[in-house]
Every structure is written in structure tokens, then in C-alpha cells.
Amino acid sequence: WQSPPLRTRSAWQQAWQQAAQWARNPGDAERRAEVALLPLADWQVFYFRGDAWSNPMSSSGTPPGDLDAVGALIPDGVRLQLDLPPGPGMAGQITRDWVSPLKGGGKT
Structure with a gap:
């Protein structure tokens, strides 16, 4: 709009x-x-938790009601994946990742 x-x-x-x-x-x-910006065939969102990309609706491994583990509910990263259909303009998959600035480091 x-x-x-x-x-x-x-x-x-x-x-x-x-x-x-x-x-x-x-x-x-x-x-x-x-x-209309771009036609969209499909879209998906993933969370990066426990060193893997997963569905955001998957369990985060945090027991319900564990207030000390609120930080565990926030993913280390978020991935937005857009699938554009074939056509005269852009086509294929666009992936955009966000990584928490509070996470990472110490890994190679």
C-alpha cells in the first residue's frame, strides 16, 4: 500500500x-x-537456534514458564526466504539473514 x-x-x-x-x-x-512490487510464489521464515536453521514454530528447548530463560527464546538469527516465479523480471530465490549482534564470537 x-x-x-x-x-x-x-x-x-x-x-x-x-x-x-x-x-x-x-x-x-x-x-x-x-x-505490486514483485510477484511472489512462496515465502518462509527460519530461526537459527542451536547451531541450525529451523522452523520458528519448532520447540526452542526452553521449558514453559522458565523466566530465567527468556533470552533462550530469542533466536540467534532470522532468515527470510522469498521465492520469485519465472518471468520477465527477477526470478529465483532471495534469502535475507539477520544475525543477533549479541551472539556469535568464539566460533570458527
């Missing part, structure tokens, strides 16, 4: 409200502001 150019704070607030409406249940007015 893309708003028109904004010049005032009230226009900015209205654009946020319109974006929220578009995200929940877009009407014709909100659909006219949609912007």
Missing part, C-alpha cells in the same frame, strides 16, 4: 489509518493504492 505525498501531521495520521484499514479489510479505495 502506498499513500499519496504527505505534507501535514494530520495527513500522516490519516495515511496510517488508511494503511491499517487496507491491512484488515481493504475496500475499493484502499485497493487503488496497492503497489
